[in-house]
Amino acid sequence: MRFGGNTALDEVGLTLPRGEWTGLIGPNGSGKTTMLNVLSGIYVPQAGRTTLDGVGIGSLRPGPRSRLGVVRTFQHPQLAESLTMWENVLLGVDLRRSRDRRGRVASAEDPVAVARKVVDIFGFTAYADHVPSQAPYGVRKIAEIARAVVASPKVLLLDEPAAGLSREERRELIAALAVIRDARPDMAVCLVEHDIRLVASVCPTIQVLNFGKVLASGTSSEVLKDQSVIEAYLGKSAARLNEGTTT
């Protein structure tokens, strides 16, 4: 993926296996958001292939991709400002229903009931009837993640979900993501995040980008101890981090 003379992604391969949570980390400007934009169809790369279940989806725009099950969140939450938080979450239900209709499958579970549960898991029931502008930033971010989850994606792309969250909100986010991970064993997730503790706690595998290239990939414990990753990105926080890494 090039922008003029700047190659933002250079021969980067990323596989997101069904049921696996993959952390995508790296310094500012290393190409993480660009990768999510390519996967979700916002950017069209000059070369390369994007496939879902082995079928090329590179020519599809973001809308059709989301209806196939590739759903994302943004660094800054993109909610419909005139709808309440609950109505925003229901947009995820609509997306799920349109997928169920395309696949001609009858959902075993009522998607609205699932949405209620997800709102409860993410803990913003108190703001459900508020419009986004009446809710704290952290709640808006979490509501966007909830909306994506209730769409029941095959592939969920999360762009810096913890950025702008308080320490307490981060703790709640990690707990909610762990619940979702157990409840959706088939979902592939790509988590872009600078909070490495969060990444290590929910992602068994990590890929590291640096200057638009893959610097390292493997299990979280391998990658977080990798000397090139420590030098390029983790720095002094690596020692503290590795003390707490169990994966």
Ligand SMILES: Nc1ncnc2c1ncn2[C@@H]1O[C@H](COP(=O)(O)OP(=O)(O)OP(=O)(O)O)[C@@H](O)[C@H]1O
């Ligand atoms: N629309 C764009 N036009 C021009 N250059 C862009 C565009 N989007 C990204 N880039 C460039 O691509 C490179 C990668 O940017 P990207 O936002 O993907 O990095 P990142 O790893 O997500 O960084 P951060 O951690 O700060 O969010 C940077 O050099 C950036 O300036």
